[in-house]
Amino acid sequence: MGLFPRGAAPPMLRIKYRITVPLVRFTQNIQRHVGCPPLELPGSTVREALNQYFLLNERARAYVLDDQGKLRQHMAVFVNGKQIDDREGLSDPVAASATIDLVQALSGGNSNS
């Protein structure tokens, strides 16, 4: 299930049985509100991988998605460094070797300025 931070899986798993799945990483800025360690999780789309993440970390869901399950307006998602196309459906495909980064958009900061 890839529940270990990348590289942190037990050696036997890593060497013999590890199945490569996408890595999900979060901005450092979210960590003071809700701990979001990087995790390797199965999923062929951004939505599938994030759903797996939120099954393990339910509180994080409302920090990233709004009431309707859409990406919050001022959050951004990158797959291997490229911003996703489908912000509403999160249907962008992810390869097993992909890294998904959730970061704050630089827009939207005025409520705290």
Next chain:
Amino acid sequence: MSQRCHVATRKGLFTLERGRSGWSIARASFCGDNCTLVMHDPRENTLLATLNHGHFGVKMHRSADGGATWKEIASPKYPEKPADYVPKAPLEGKSADWSLKLVWSLAPGGANEPGVIWCGTLPGGLFRSEDGGDSWSLNRPLWDDPLREQWFGGGADHPGIHSICVDPRDPDHVIIGISCGGVWITRDGGHSWSVGGPGMRAEFMPPERQFDPNAQDPHMLAQCRANPDALWVQHHNGIFRSLDAAASWAEIEGVKPSAFGFAVAAHPADPETAWFVPAVKDEKRYPAEGRVVVNRTRDGGKTFEILTRGLPQEHAYDLVYRHALDVDETGESLVFGSTTGSVWISEDSGDSWQTLSSHLPPVYAVRFEKAID
């Protein structure tokens, strides 16, 4: 007389306490975070604070120890919008977002309803918790009313419920204020709602809509605890009063220096007394002539006293938002805070004021801790 007060600001929540030498800032919580609202629940002696994290959304926290420690609780969540949803009476052809933008009002339920809290939000949903904020449910009768879909934003991009008055005689009787959607009433705990009666006037609407109760922009609604049918509204273009629980409204005219403002506080025992903080009208929004004043009426709006003792009277450009004025349960202590970070307290019903700070972050809300709400 209240001994504690909480000040919600753009950069945190500040607790004021009255010691032997007077009022001072005793604690800062959520420093750096945008704290948009605070509520004290006298039934449980708990505090609720609302934070708007911008990127990460609106979150709510509760404290059971006077603000020493906080725990994140549930935030109101709009239900999933049906894929085939078609608004019955959309404004400008659009339906509102079904997504929490801001928690704009919080009010404890009745004294005999422990755990019940009402919560008004942008974009116009009213939520109710029956477990002190651990869970919330959207009030569907109001949300599903076709007239609700005609509400529109006043200042903000979305309509919102900013005022909730729970009748101390009957907690099923709740009156709410909406910018912009007028005043709405339930007498059965939220199972059914009706828009308030006539009498308000909306200068900003075309002539044929100016007296539409559902198109009004009450900036704030305040209720006299001892006579809950007596209500005051600081409206976008005036001051209005009702003596029949919002069945009808009368405009208070000729108020100097201005009938514009956001905040109003109703005396808890005397329905003839209320306080306002006036400002130059909507396109300017600063104290007339740079003088911060509080307007007090003690005769139901026939006359007003302009209270200035202890308040800055030159080059002061403090605007006071709708939740940034409060009165305690005795009617003697008042507090208000401004967009430029000033906080003033009075212990003589507004006759004189002392400055608590002039350099806090912009103040969104002030709330005394009261023995009764």
